[in-house]
Amino acid sequence: MKPSSPLGARFRTAVLTLSLAVVATLGSVSRADVPVREEPQRPSAFGATEDAPLPTVAPGDLQGLLRNCDAERERAVAAQKLCEQDKTGVDFLGAAYAALWIILMAFFALVAIRQRRLSAELATLRERLARLGER
Amino acid sequence: MSASSPDADLQPARPGVTWMPYVVAAALLVALFLVFFVAPRERTMGEVQRIFYFHVASAFAALIGWVGCAVASLAYLFLSARQGMEVIAKITDRLAHALGEIGVLFGTIVLITGPLWAKPVWKTYWTWEPRLVLMMLTQFLFIGYLVLRAYAKKDVAGRKLAAGIAVIGGPAVYLIHVAVELWGGNHPQVVSGQGGGLQHPDMQLTFAVAIASVLLFAASLVHLRMRHHAFTDELEDAYLELSDREDARS
Numbered sequence: 562m563k564p565s566s567p568l569g570a571r572f573r574t575a576v577l578t579l580s581l582a583v584v585a586t587l588g589s590v591s592r593a594d595v596p597v598r599e600e601p602q603r604p605s606a607f608g609a610t611e612d613a614p615l616p617t618v619a620p621g622d623l624q625g626l627l628r629n630c631d632a633e634r635e636r637a638v639a640a641q642k643l644c645e646q647d648k649t650g651v652d653f654l655g656a657a658y659a660a661l662w663i664i665l666m667a668f669f670a671l672v673a674i675r676q677r678r679l680s681a682e683l684a685t686l687r688e689r690l691a692r693l694g695e696r
Numbered sequence: 697m698s699a700s701s702p703d704a705d706l707q708p709a710r711p712g713v714t715w716m717p718y719v720v721a722a723a724l725l726v727a728l729f730l731v732f733f734v735a736p737r738e739r740t741m742g743e744v745q746r747i748f749y750f751h752v753a754s755a756f757a758a759l760i761g762w763v764g765c766a767v768a769s770l771a772y773l774f775l776s777a778r779q780g781m782e783v784i785a786k787i788t789d790r791l792a793h794a795l796g797e798i799g800v801l802f803g804t805i806v807l808i809t810g811p812l813w814a815k816p817v818w819k820t821y822w823t824w825e826p827r828l829v830l831m832m833l834t835q836f837l838f839i840g841y842l843v844l845r846a847y848a849k850k851d852v853a854g855r856k857l858a859a860g861i862a863v864i865g866g867p868a869v870y871l872i873h874v875a876v877e878l879w880g881g882n883h884p885q886v887v888s889g890q891g892g893g894l895q896h897p898d899m900q901l902t903f904a905v906a907i908a909s910v911l912l913f914a915a916s917l918v919h920l921r922m923r924h925h926a927f928t929d930e931l932e933d934a935y936l937e938l939s940d941r942e943d944a945r946s
Binding site for chain 2: 582643675
């Protein structure tokens with residue numbers, strides 16, 4: 562029987578591992594309870610929380626005063642809602658930036674380990690070269 | 697690696713441009729300063745929207761890395777079949793490998809920061825919308841490319857097989873880009889150029905600086921990884937040469 566090449570065996574192992582990872586992911590998702598979501602936000606623009614100044618009201622314009630009063634109340638409600646959102650939002654913001662730096666640090670650690678391994682291989686190579694020269 | 701003196705050229709891979717890390721670090725610090733101290737709070741999402749600047753910049757880096765990897769792999773497949781093009785083919789292969797690694801690195805960042813942004817805004821970490829699914833599958837595809845490329849080492853057939861997988865990943869990047877327009881989804885269409893966008897000038901400035909700094913960072917990482925792969929190749933060649941000489945002596 563013809564022995565399989567090392568690449569063939571490794572390739573099959575890699576493909577099998579990846580396939581299992583994909584199947585496991587899809588399997589876990591199909592079993593998971595899909596949470597009931599609120600109406601999704603799909604903004605087409607990101608704006609700042611700067612409020613435009615309210616229109617000036619002429620003395621005796623009661624309707625104008627009421628309109629400004631309503632506008633101020635709406636702004637206060639929106640600001641309150643945003644503050645509520647920020648209570649959890651700030652934690653997720655911190656987690657996202659922490660994750661970003663952890664991933665980058667892990668990558669640099671991996672590169673440093675590989676670099677050290679290469680340097681060790683270089684030392685071995687030099688040693689073998691020296692021995693070859695002595696003969 | 698010269699045949700006469702295998703020891704002479706071998707030096708551990710060093711960063712080619714010594715000032716590069718300082719420039720990249722400064723650019724990233726400026727971008728972070730702008731994100732947290734200059735960009736205003738977003739009016740509907742609040743503070744959590746600040747994830748956007750590095751999330752989208754990382755997505756740009758990942759997609760550019762994957763497209764670059766696919767193009768360089770295609771060039772490698774084309775050039776490796778031609779006489780006298782071996783050196784350029786080797787360089788394109790190393791470039792593809794480095795770009796694939798950086799694409800996966802930034803793809804990981806996107807797939808982790810994205811759910812952390814989605815949870816407070818969409819009330820769920822993950823939705824099975826086409827853009828997210830395609831992004832995850834493309835990430836799996838390029839992880840497969842890297843695994844195969846790592847196992848192949850000097851084996852030309854293995855390298856070509858890996859390059860073929862990377863070429864398949866190229867069109868997937870285009871589909872990720874147009875997924876929301878074609879099939880819908882919850883993703884904001886802020887960077888689509890169809891109206892809207894970032895309405896505050898400080899937001900626009902922060903986004904531009906974040907994109908520039910992350911792309912500069914990604915480019916410096918590609919450069920670093922290419923040098924590393926070149927050195928690894930030279931070391932493997934030197935080992936083969938040395939083994940031949942030892943066999944000849946004994």
